Amino acid sequence: MGFNATEAELAAKADKRMQQALATADASRDDYYDSTPAEPLSTQDINRMAWRSLALQASFNYERMQAGGWLFTLIPALRKIHRQPEDLSNSMRMHLEFLNVHPFDVTFLSGIVLAMEQNKEKLSTIRAVKVALMGPLGGIGDAMFWLTWLPICAGIGASLALEGSLFGPILFLLLFNALHFGLRFGLAHYGYRTGLGALHLLKTSTKKISHAASIVGMSVIGALIASYVHLSTPLQIHAGAARIELQTGVLDKLMPNLLPLGFTLLVYSLMKKGFSPVKLIGLTVVFGVLGKLIGFL
Amino acid sequence: MLTESLLIALLAGLAGVDLFDGLTHFHRPVVLGPLVGLVLGDLHTGLLVGGSLELVWMGMVPLAGAQPPNVVIGGVIGTAFAILTKSPPTVAIGVAVPFSIAVQGCITILFTVFSPLMHKCDDMVKAGNWRGVEWVNYAGMGVLFCFYFVVAFLPVYFGAAAAGNLVKAAPQWLLDGLSVAGGMMPAIGFALLMKIMLSRNYVAYFILGFLGVTYLHLPILAIALAALAVAMIDFFNTARLEAAAATHPVEAQDGI
Numbered sequence: 001m002g003f004n005a006t007e008a009e010l011a012a013k014a015d016k017r018m019q020q021a022l023a024t025a026d027a028s029r030d031d032y033y034d035s036t037p038a039e040p041l042s043t044q045d046i047n048r049m050a051w052r053s054l055a056l057q058a059s060f061n062y063e064r065m066q067a068g069g070w071l072f073t074l075i076p077a078l079r080k081i082h083r084q085p086e087d088l089s090n091s092m093r094m095h096l097e098f099l100n101v102h103p104f105d106v107t108f109l110s111g112i113v114l115a116m117e118q119n120k121e122k123l124s125t126i127r128a129v130k131v132a133l134m135g136p137l138g139g140i141g142d143a144m145f146w147l148t149w150l151p152i153c154a155g156i157g158a159s160l161a162l163e164g165s166l167f168g169p170i171l172f173l174l175l176f177n178a179l180h181f182g183l184r185f186g187l188a189h190y191g192y193r194t195g196l197g198a199l200h201l202l203k204t205s206t207k208k209i210s211h212a213a214s215i216v217g218m219s220v221i222g223a224l225i226a227s228y229v230h231l232s233t234p235l236q237i238h239a240g241a242a243r244i245e246l247q248t249g250v251l252d253k254l255m256p257n258l259l260p261l262g263f264t265l266l267v268y269s270l271m272k273k274g275f276s277p278v279k280l281i282g283l284t285v286v287f288g289v290l291g292k293l294i295g296f297l
Numbered sequence: 298m299l300t301e302s303l304l305i306a307l308l309a310g311l312a313g314v315d316l317f318d319g320l321t322h323f324h325r326p327v328v329l330g331p332l333v334g335l336v337l338g339d340l341h342t343g344l345l346v347g348g349s350l351e352l353v354w355m356g357m358v359p360l361a362g363a364q365p366p367n368v369v370i371g372g373v374i375g376t377a378f379a380i381l382t383k384s385p386p387t388v389a390i391g392v393a394v395p396f397s398i399a400v401q402g403c404i405t406i407l408f409t410v411f412s413p414l415m416h417k418c419d420d421m422v423k424a425g426n427w428r429g430v431e432w433v434n435y436a437g438m439g440v441l442f443c444f445y446f447v448v449a450f451l452p453v454y455f456g457a458a459a460a461g462n463l464v465k466a467a468p469q470w471l472l473d474g475l476s477v478a479g480g481m482m483p484a485i486g487f488a489l490l491m492k493i494m495l496s497r498n499y500v501a502y503f504i505l506g507f508l509g510v511t512y513l514h515l516p517i518l519a520i521a522l523a524a525l526a527v528a529m530i531d532f533f534n535t536a537r538l539e540a541a542a543a544t545h546p547v548e549a550q551d552g553i
Binding site: 055069085103104148150152158159164165168212213217218219220221223224227228229230256257268287290292293297 | 317318319320321322323325327328330331340341344345347348349351352355356357358359360365366394398401408409410411412414415418419422423424425427430431433434435436437438470471473474475476477478479480481482483484485487488489490491492493494495499500502503504505506507508509510511512515517518520521523524525527528529531532535536
């Protein structure tokens with residue numbers, strides 16, 4: 001999401017998200033009755049927000065995605081900022097609008113939003129910031145956690161576990177969560193401290209950060225295919241009296257991991273043609289079992 | 298057996314919540330496998346099955362919000378059945394995949410059913426009832442917990458004996474075929490990642506990563522760090538070029 005899209009595609013996507021947010025918008029006015037900036041939030045307040053952000057998807061649903069959990073994340077801080085009941089209600093209504101961000105780097109956005117709320121910015125300004133950051137944060141979070149960090153940690157953990165070592169799961173949990181919680185809390189404080197300044201920074205460098213994340217992500221996918229997709233054939237070629245193993249004698253000489261690469265590219269092209277992952281899983285199972293039965297796998 | 302089944306169901310419930318909320322990733326098979334093994338008194342098999350299932354699920358993550366086959370139920374039921382029926386990790390793959398696909402479908406239904414709750418929340422915040430919104434979120438997690446608890450308990454408690462007979466009756470080629478399919482399965486997750494990220498300008502990095510493992514036998518972490526170095530060079534070069542372009546908008550082009 002947001003990766004290799006052109007400016008026009010990104011603008012269209014942002015526009016669609018704004019429509020989705022406005023479709024569920026219910027705020028009664030655009031500014032707060034009490035528009036004097038509130039007391040700055042303390043370190044504990046921001047930490048509390050970061051903890052609660054773990055429940056971002058608690059009431060996930062297809063109408064507003066993470067809106068309920070997002071409001072849950074902000075409630076204690078919002079109650080501290082808005083002393084007037086009408087203002088609190090109005091702010092909460094705006095935060096129940098459609099929201100879809102990445103569950104790992106969400107605290108960056110909630111930090112910025114809390115800085116804006118504390119400053120009593122207009123609701124439409126805060127909504128615009130939420131909508132503008134959803135896409136880029138999603139793309140960067142996908143590339144960092146799903147494509148890179150999780151496969152690396154899981155690969156190390158699984159290989160140790162397969163040797164029967166208890167360090168596999170333990171190391172996996174420690175490695176993964178060191179970065180996970182470090183970023184979750186770090187970004188929360190960074191977002192709140194820099195507030196709108198961070199927004200400017202992100203706007204100018206989103207494309208560059210996405211590009212850098214794509215470079216790492218694509219290299220790692222190439223490496224993952226060579227490491228974890230397993231496919232070989234026991235077939236033999238009869239050349240006169242000599243027998244040549246197709247796998248070790250021909251395919252591996254051509255290029256090791258040729259079959260895993262070929263199979264992955266096949267799945268990729270089928271996916272681009274519209275095959276769903278579930279259908280492809282079913283086909284893979286049928287292919288594997290038939291291949292074993294007939295004897296070419 | 299009732300105690301063990303309840304403990305496994307409890308584990309599945311907690312892990313099911315962690316999949317969406319908490320995200321410590323103790324719900325991955327590499328952790329759940331040994332935990333289920335501990336409950337059933339066979340830690341070693343738990344580690345082996347967990348490790349194998351982790352590789353099957355490699356790359357199957359909720360990219361851009363789309364739900365992959367459910368990793369929690371796959372890990373829990375796959376490991377439990379492999380240990381209870383005393384069969385190789387291969388069997389775990391055969392059992393785990395259909396269950397995880399079925400549960401993925403159920404989760405989609407669950408998230409559709411949650412939608413009307415948002416209108417209840419609208420009314421609550423209008424009345425300033427923030428506590429109500431908090432309870433909706435707690436309830437959401439509670440429903441997820443109960444769902445996973447039941448879905449894990451029923452097959453483990455009632456299905457283990459039947460599954461054992463089924464595994465004994467299954468021909469060897471079927472089990473071997475499942476093992477082959479399990480080895481190919483990660484390709485689906487990786488292809489999904491490629492569908493989202495791959496474009497012409499990144500093919501070069503894909504090739505480099507593939508070569509690094511195939512011919513140089515580098516570990517993944519080494520390739521990730523090398524790619525990070527390349528990405529940083531690229532990032533700072535671009536920044537410098539942009540800065541230069543900003544200070545000297547028109548370069549004097551002298552002929553040689």
